[in-house]
Amino acid sequence: xxxxxxxxxxxxxxxxxxxxxxxxxxxxxxxxxxxxxxxxxxxxxxxxxxxxxxxxxxxxxxxxxxxxxxxxxxxxxxxxxxxxxxxxxxxxxxxxxxxxxxxxxxxxxxxxxxxxxxxxxxxxxxxxxxxxxxxxxxxxxxxxxxxxxxxxxxxxxxxxxxxxxxxxxxxxxxxxxxxxxxxxxxxxxxxxxxxxxxxxxxxxxxxxxxxxxxxxxxxxxxxxxxxxxxxxxxxxxxxxxxxxxxxxxxxxxxxxxxxxxxxxxxxxxxxxxxxxxxxxxxxxxxxxxxxxxxxxxxxxxxxxxxxxxxxxxxxxxxxxxxxxxxxxxxxxxxxxxxxxxxxxxxxxxxxxxxxxxxxxxxxxxxxxxxxxxxxxxxxxxxxxxxxxxxxxxxxxxxxxxxxxxxxxxxxxxxxxxxxxxxxxxxxxxxxxxxxxxxxxxxxxxxxxxxxxxxxxxxxxxxxxxxxxxxxxxxxxxxxxxxxxxxxxxxxxxxxxxxxxxxxxxxxxxxxxxxxxxxxxxxxxxxxxxxxxxxxxxxxxxxxxxxxxxxxxxxxxxxxxxxxxxxxxxxxxxxxxxxxxxxxxxxxxxxxxxxxxxxxxxxxxxxxxxxxxxxxxxxxxxxxxxxxxxxxxxxxxxxxxxxxxxxxxxxxxxxxxxxxxxxxxxxxxxxxxxxxxxxxxxxxxxxxxxxxxxxxxxxxxxxxxxxxxxxxxxxxxxxxxxxxxxxxxxxxxxxxxxxxxxxxx
Numbered sequence: 001x002x003x004x005x006x007x008x009x010x011x012x013x014x015x016x017x018x019x020x021x022x023x024x025x026x027x028x029x030x031x032x033x034x035x036x037x038x039x040x041x042x043x044x045x046x047x048x049x050x051x052x053x054x055x056x057x058x059x060x061x062x063x064x065x066x067x068x069x070x071x072x073x074x075x076x077x078x079x080x081x082x083x084x085x086x087x088x089x090x091x092x093x094x095x096x097x098x099x100x101x102x103x104x105x106x107x108x109x110x111x112x113x114x115x116x117x118x119x120x121x122x123x124x125x126x127x128x129x130x131x132x133x134x135x136x137x138x139x140x141x142x143x144x145x146x147x148x149x150x151x152x153x154x155x156x157x158x159x160x161x162x163x164x165x166x167x168x169x170x171x172x173x174x175x176x177x178x179x180x181x182x183x184x185x186x187x188x189x190x191x192x193x194x195x196x197x198x199x200x201x202x203x204x205x206x207x208x209x210x211x212x213x214x215x216x217x218x219x220x221x222x223x224x225x226x227x228x229x230x231x232x233x234x235x236x237x238x239x240x241x242x243x244x245x246x247x248x249x250x251x252x253x254x255x256x257x258x259x260x261x262x263x264x265x266x267x268x269x270x271x272x273x274x275x276x277x278x279x280x281x282x283x284x285x286x287x288x289x290x291x292x293x294x295x296x297x298x299x300x301x302x303x304x305x306x307x308x309x310x311x312x313x314x315x316x317x318x319x320x321x322x323x324x325x326x327x328x329x330x331x332x333x334x335x336x337x338x339x340x341x342x343x344x345x346x347x348x349x350x351x352x353x354x355x356x357x358x359x360x361x362x363x364x365x366x367x368x369x370x371x372x373x374x375x376x377x378x379x380x381x382x383x384x385x386x387x388x389x390x391x392x393x394x395x396x397x398x399x400x401x402x403x404x405x406x407x408x409x410x411x412x413x414x415x416x417x418x419x420x421x422x423x424x425x426x427x428x429x430x431x432x433x434x435x436x437x438x439x440x441x442x443x444x445x446x447x448x449x450x451x452x453x454x455x456x457x458x459x460x461x462x463x464x465x466x467x468x469x470x471x472x473x474x475x476x477x478x479x480x481x482x483x484x485x486x487x488x489x490x491x492x493x494x495x496x497x498x499x500x501x502x503x504x505x506x507x508x509x510x511x512x513x514x515x516x517x518x519x520x521x522x523x524x525x526x527x528x529x530x531x532x533x534x535x536x537x538x539x540x541x542x543x544x545x546x547x548x549x550x551x552x553x554x555x556x557x558x559x560x561x562x563x564x565x566x567x568x569x570x571x572x573x574x575x576x577x578x579x580x581x582x583x584x585x586x587x588x589x590x591x592x593x594x595x596x597x598x599x600x601x602x603x604x605x606x607x608x609x610x611x612x613x614x615x616x617x618x619x620x621x622x623x624x625x626x627x628x629x630x631x632x633x634x635x636x637x638x639x640x641x642x643x644x645x646x647x648x649x650x651x652x653x654x655x656x657x658x659x660x661x662x663x664x665x666x667x668x669x670x671x672x673x674x675x676x677x678x679x680x681x682x683x684x685x686x687x688x689x690x691x692x693x694x695x696x697x698x699x700x701x702x703x704x705x706x707x708x709x710x711x712x713x714x715x716x717x718x719x720x721x722x723x724x725x726x727x728x729x730x731x732x733x734x735x736x737x738x739x740x741x742x743x744x
Contacts (some may be wrong), residue, residue: 050426099150147208195630207287217251296485317359324557331375381429412451419523435522488518504725512596514549545570564649572608592616602651614661614724623650624679662692667700
């Protein structure tokens with residue numbers, strides 16, 4: 001045999017290739033070591049000049065934070081606004097907010113979460129020019145907000161509203177009737193925060209002399225209590241107002257505070273509402289005109305009011321109605337002439353509309369059988385709107401521009417996957433965050449006129465290089481035809497997949513109204529878990545069934561009044577169809593999900609007991625009667641009106657059908673989907689004499705995290721999957737069959 005001598009560099013290259021993709025992804029890699037953490041840009045803010053942006057940076061060595069200014073064109077750091085290393089009072093801060101003129105900054109410290117979006121903290125005002133620091137309040141407060149003129153800060157404390165004059169230091173108390181579990185001023189109650197997605201329920205007008213705020217009277221809302229076990233001898237209780245479906249909501253009212261007169265008046269609109277929500281308030285460019293969105297309890301009627309604070313009049317300018325429900329919009333934008341931009345599903349897909357100040361339609365700006373998924377803003381100099389949509393396929397996201405008249409639409413992003421933009425204040429540039437199933441997040445500077453790349457800012461090439469050392473499988477996107485619909489699907493197969501072999505299948509889904517899990521974007525933590533499971537010999541698949549989003553209103557709203565009916569039918573049918581594939585073992589199909597997904601996986605195991613061998617339900621809703629008013633009634637109306645819709649599709653009423661293996665998991669401190677759901681489901685299973693496994697994580701909320709919690713949870717779930725779907729089970733079943741044959 002002839003010996004061939006290769007150059008050293010070629011030998012090294014071959015050795016690298018041979019050693020690549022040999023490492024297994026471990027659960028510790030994912031949830032303990034942070035091995036696959038991505039580089040990000042935190043708290044990105046475009047400066048008013050449109051040529052610079054600021055970022056919150058954390059120095060791990062000094063454990064300090066800074067607000068650093070970068071030039072858009074050069075991407076070079078040009079200045080540091082403030083560094084906590086130079087501040088005696090603040091070791092570090094976690095967030096920042098500029099005043100309109102950017103001469104003052106609110107620095108957030110000691111923030112402690114209340115619920116999902118709310119927090120209490122100590123906040124300082126930093127003077128950029130003087131380098132001085134002023135503590136807003138000695139007490140912990142919520143939502144400190146600069147007035148537009150930068151001379152005052154409004155904030156909430158102990159359910160009341162206050163204003164601080166920054167020059168004199170004087171604090172004025174606006175409201176005095178705030179009381180825990182009774183009255184809240186200017187801050188949303190639990191259900192508004194969770195389901196309408198905002199906390200600050202007050203807003204400054206353009207002249208900085210009026211504040212509009214919503215008052216919540218929680219007196220008649222039933223209380224929910226949770227034991228907090230902690231580490232002391234006796235547990236404590238967290239007691240808060242939580243309106244479950246069909247129960248009393250907070251009574252809301254809208255108020256205007258006038259700083260010059262120090263007086264507050266209640267807003268009355270010219271329509272009688274019996275039971276209603278105020279999901280948004282926003283001042284127009286006119287300092288005397290406030291916009292407010294009012295919604296009936298069924299949430300199928302949304303009214304946009306223009307309230308004249310000076311004349312004490314109200315004008316109903318827009319009415320949205322739907323046979324199912326109307327989504328609240330965050331995209332209301334007022335132009336100089338007080339005409340406004342609005343997004344709506346009224347033509348069957350979410351699109352952008354332009355109305356005059358009286359609510360007369362000027363034109364529909366975007367049209368088509370696709371959804372606008374994000375609205376970035378309007379550039380009045382070029383009459384251009386910037387937005388994100390799924391026009392390039394419902395699993396992708398692209399950034400577009402279009403003229404106010406609906407013409408000259410242009411796709412600004414070029415790469416197929418998920419693109420999300422952060423525009424400069426003057427709309428001359430945008431920082432694009434791009435990722436796909438094969439490309440980790442990368443941040444680039446792009447031109448707003450052409451979308452062309454100007455410079456790369458940050459990438460995750462190191463992570464991509466690191467991942468090349470691991471055994472990974474491609475996430476394969478496709479569609480599957482189920483119940484007459486082409487549903488989006490992804491599938492991950494073992495890296496050494498052999499079509500002649502059979503594999504167990506684990507299905508994942510969330511399935512909630514308007515949601516999406518099948519998307520062309522980079523890995524989350526669970527994706528690495530699925531890669532781990534693929535390495536262990538499982539196929540993992542995810543299908544977005546009816547009721548999920550971005551395929552039009554009809555597809556999304558088909559589940560109205562019957563949550564858990566069509567979604568479950570689709571997952572069962574998908575499992576049956578996948579089970580017919582020659583390489584999937586139809587006798588070893590499992591399903592799992594979290595929250596709505598846990599509600600679904602429970603239902604699928606019970607109702608599809610001949611299809612699914614096992615299910616894992618984490619923090620599931622077991623009956624919609626236990627969940628909150630705003631979310632549940634949006635899709636189901638009330639239990640009093642729709643008892644059958646609530647009961648026929650709730651897992652708690654189908655426990656007698658359980659045949660397979662079931663793992664039930666919950667956090668005892670879950671303020672969102674209460675532990676009550678799991679306790680009642682467990683009791684129903686026990687009384688039906690159905691065996692199941694379960695775990696309760698002490699004091700953990702809906703996210704079930706902290707310390708080793710996530711690692712412990714995923715070890716438990718992984719072990720359960722091995723025990724119920726793994727090859728060991730298959731071999732045991734084969735042994736039993738062989739024994740029967742021998743005896744026969």
